[in-house]
Each structure stands twice: as structure tokens, then as C-alpha cells.
Amino acid sequence: MIKGLVSRIALIASWLGVIAAPAQAADFAAFNAGYARDVVTPAFKTLAGETRKLAQAADDFAAQPSQDGFAALRVTFDSVSDAWMQAQFFRLGPLGAQQRSERFEYWPEKRPIIDKQLAALLAKADPDALATEKFAxxxxxxxxxxxxxxxxxxxxAxxxxxxxxxxxxxxAVIQAIAHNLDTVAQELAAAWEQAQAEPKLFAQDPNEATAQLYAGLMTGLQIVSDQKIAGPRGQTLDKAKPKSAEQWRAGRxxxxxxxxxxxxxxxxxxxxGFATLLGADQAALKDEIAKAFDAALAAVDAAPEPLDTAVTDAEGRKKVGALLIAVNHLRDVLNxxxxxxxGISLGFNEMDGDGS
Known part of the structure; x- marks a missing residue:
């Protein structure tokens, strides 16, 4: 597992075009270990805890279908989604392996296949196909x-x-998906726990690893801007794509x-976080980062819900446009x-040239 993870780090470094900057005073090895321990691993542990509740709720509902059980399923779906949104951009390593990210959330659809394939799965409802290992x-x-x-x-529904x-x-399909999500989440949590115990993970080139971890966050921010906001909004009102918004059915x-x-x-x-690597002489930059995040979060709060309705309304689009501007300003500061x-250098990220 660890050897494969280290190999993937090297591969992603080459793929992203990350070039290590000259050695700095910062202790990148210590930062990477702390970041993995205090930021990444807790996010996946939380996700694993929520998927375990989802799997149990699916089993309880299967044993005795009821309105209350159905409501409980929706609650646990929301909790898993909440946890996923706080973990989905830690893409380096375990999440990028074995298609785990796509298996957890195939979005945006490269082509509209979910409805078709889900209908086929429901039509057959083959118990063997829904067994955990086969379904995976x-x-x-x-x-x-x-x-x-x-x-x-x-x-x-x-x-x-x-x-x-x-x-x-x-x-049966709800159960299969719930248990599959739990399996993936448990694998992710375990992999990051194991990675923490292996110092070689970040020791081979700590500066390069820091750059890759940072590049993953910048890819995530680009996804927020390009796919979660600009995609549904479209260039003009008549080109809005409200149904391309993430989890629009659930209003999320x-x-x-x-x-x-x-x-x-x-x-x-x-x-x-990464700001701990900034020196005392970078107080102005830290303040600029904080203000850019505050502005972006305030713009989210100002945008009317739900997003898929807002992008088709002239006034709503203005506030969604203001959100896009705020997020892109944040991107500019961070990039x-x-x-x-x-003390790091970034090249291309995995979204560059992606037409999705």
C-alpha cells in the first residue's frame, strides 16, 4: 500500500509538472506530517464514521421500510455528503487510487449515463451483482x-x-450503494492512518510533496469555480445549465x-494549514488570504437558494456571478x-485541458 502510494506521489508530481523550489528555511517534512495528521486524516475519519451510519440506516430500512426509516436515510445521506465536501479535495494518494473519488461521487457526468445505468441495475436487481465485492x-x-x-x-424516490x-x-440497490460508500470511506481512513506511520511517505522530497498537497487544493478550488458555479450559471441566461449543479435534487x-x-x-x-509556513514578515499576505476567504463565504451566504433556480433568474444570476467573482479572486491570491x-513552485494541475 505505502510503496504504491509513494509511487503515485512521484507519478502525480511528474504529471502536474511540479518543480521543487530551492530549499527554504521551512521544515517541509514536519509540515507534511502535521498536515496529514491534523488536516487530512481527520477528514477521512469523519467521512468513514458517517458512511458507517449510512450503511446501518440502509440495513435498518431494508429490514423494516417506513417513512421514518426513509427520513433517516436522507439524514445520513446529508451527513455523508457534508463530510465528503470537506474531504473530496485531498486528492493526492489514496483518494486518487483505484478510482475511489469517482466511485464515491461520479460528478460531473462526462456523459449522461447515471440514469440509464441505474435503470438497468434496478431492472435486473441481481443479488449477485449487488454483492459488495462484485458491486465495487x-x-x-x-x-x-x-x-x-x-x-x-x-x-x-x-x-x-x-x-x-x-x-x-x-x-437492494440503496443497500449496495450505502455499503460501497462505506467500504471506500473505510479504505481511505485506513490508508491515511497507515501513511502517517510511514515516514518515507513525505521524506523522499518533502518540498515536492508540499507542492503536490497544495496543488491538490488549487485543483479543488478550480472545481468549485469552474464546475460548481460557472458550469450551472453558464455565460448567459439562455445558456444556464441548472441541472448540472452538484446534488441539485437534494437542494445541496x-x-x-x-x-x-x-x-x-x-x-x-x-x-x-499552509499559512503556518509563512514567516512573520508575511502578515499582510495572511490577512489578504483571510479576507479573500471571508468575501467568498459571504458571497455564498448572499446567493439565493437553491442554486439551480438562482441561475435561471436574472436577479439570482447577479448574486451567483458575484460569488464566482469572489471565488476567482480567492483563486488568484492563492495561485x-x-x-x-x-517556497514551492506549481506547474499544470489535473484540471488543465479538462473539457468537462
Missing amino acids: QSSVAVQGLPALERLLYGDA RQVLSAGPEQKARI SLKNIKLNLQALRDALAGPS QKVPAAL
């Missing part, structure tokens, strides 16, 4: 949160309570953006000013 090898389109969202919040012919199949699109920004702020400016101050 199925299409990523049906393994994670987007497919589960359709079952809990889609047009036909209440069929799971109707005692009709589709009820059994829907409950803006909440997800806020959780992403809060997690990124903690990773940048928290007690074990243009911070790396040099940290």
Missing part, C-alpha cells in the same frame, strides 16, 4: 452519491415506500460550495501570491 467492480456511475441521490430525492414491484429492487448545491470553501480555508489558514511565499 461495476460502473462508477452507479456506485456512489449521485446514484443514491436519485433513489432518495429523484422523481420516483417515494416508490421505495410504495410496496410496489420496484420496492425490493430499490431497497450552495451548501456544498460553502463546505468546500470552509474546508479549503482550514487547510490553508488553520492551525496546521499567484502564496506558492512563492511558501
Whole structure:
């Protein structure tokens, strides 16, 4: 596991074009270890705790379907989604391996296949295909949160309570997805726990590892800007794509953006975040980072909910546009000013050239 993780770090470094800056006074090895211990690992442990509750709720509902059980499933779906939004941008290492990120949340859809593949899965409802190990090898389109969202919040979601012919199949697929999400989350938490115990993970080139960890956050911020905000908003009102918003069926699109920004702020400016690498002479930059995050989060709060409705309304679009401007300003600060101050250099990231 660790050898594979180290190899992936080296591969991603080459892929991203990260070039290590000259050695700085900062102790990058100590920072990386603290960042993994205090920022990344807790996020995945929290995720694993929430997916365990989701799997249990799915089992309880399967044993005795009820309105209360269905409501409990939605609550645990929300809790897992909350935790995922605070962990999904720690892409280096375990999350990037074995398609775990795509298996947890296949979004945005490169092509509209989730509905089609989910319908096929429900039509067959083959117990063997839904068994944990077999299901983990199925299409990523049906393994994670987007497919589960359709079952809990889609047009036909209440069929799971109707005692009709589709009820059994829907409950079985809900269970399969819930347990798959739990399996992935437990793997992620365990992998990061194991990585902390292996000092060689960050010791081979600590500066380079710091650059890669930072690049992962910048990729995450680009996803917020380009895919979570600009994508649904479109260039003009007639080009808005409201149904491309993340988790719009569950009404979570803006909440997800806020959780992403809060997690990124903690990773940048928290007690074990990247700002701890900035010297005392960088107080003005620290203040600029804090103000940029405050402005972006305030813009989220000012945007009308739900996002998929706001982007199709002239007044709503103005506030979503203001959010986009605030997030892009934050991106500029973090991309243009911070790396040099940290003593790292960034090249291309994994979103460059991505047409999705």
C-alpha cells in the first residue's frame, strides 16, 4: 500500500509538472506530517464514521421500510455528503487510487449515463451483482452519491415506500450503494492512518510533496469555480445549465460550495494549514488570504437558494456571478501570491485541458 502510494506521489508530481523550489528555511517534512495528521486524516475519519451510519440506516430500512426509516436515510445521506465536501479535495494518494473519488461521487457526468445505468441495475436487481465485492467492480456511475441521490430525492424516490414491484429492487440497490460508500470511506481512513506511520511517505522530497498537497487544493478550488458555479450559471441566461449543479435534487448545491470553501480555508489558514509556513514578515499576505476567504463565504451566504433556480433568474444570476467573482479572486491570491511565499513552485494541475 505505502510503496504504491509513494509511487503515485512521484507519478502525480511528474504529471502536474511540479518543480521543487530551492530549499527554504521551512521544515517541509514536519509540515507534511502535521498536515496529514491534523488536516487530512481527520477528514477521512469523519467521512468513514458517517458512511458507517449510512450503511446501518440502509440495513435498518431494508429490514423494516417506513417513512421514518426513509427520513433517516436522507439524514445520513446529508451527513455523508457534508463530510465528503470537506474531504473530496485531498486528492493526492489514496483518494486518487483505484478510482475511489469517482466511485464515491461520479460528478460531473462526462456523459449522461447515471440514469440509464441505474435503470438497468434496478431492472435486473441481481443479488449477485449487488454483492459488495462484485458491486465495487461495476460502473462508477452507479456506485456512489449521485446514484443514491436519485433513489432518495429523484422523481420516483417515494416508490421505495410504495410496496410496489420496484420496492425490493430499490431497497437492494440503496443497500449496495450505502455499503460501497462505506467500504471506500473505510479504505481511505485506513490508508491515511497507515501513511502517517510511514515516514518515507513525505521524506523522499518533502518540498515536492508540499507542492503536490497544495496543488491538490488549487485543483479543488478550480472545481468549485469552474464546475460548481460557472458550469450551472453558464455565460448567459439562455445558456444556464441548472441541472448540472452538484446534488441539485437534494437542494445541496450552495451548501456544498460553502463546505468546500470552509474546508479549503482550514487547510490553508488553520492551525496546521499552509499559512503556518509563512514567516512573520508575511502578515499582510495572511490577512489578504483571510479576507479573500471571508468575501467568498459571504458571497455564498448572499446567493439565493437553491442554486439551480438562482441561475435561471436574472436577479439570482447577479448574486451567483458575484460569488464566482469572489471565488476567482480567492483563486488568484492563492495561485499567484502564496506558492512563492511558501517556497514551492506549481506547474499544470489535473484540471488543465479538462473539457468537462
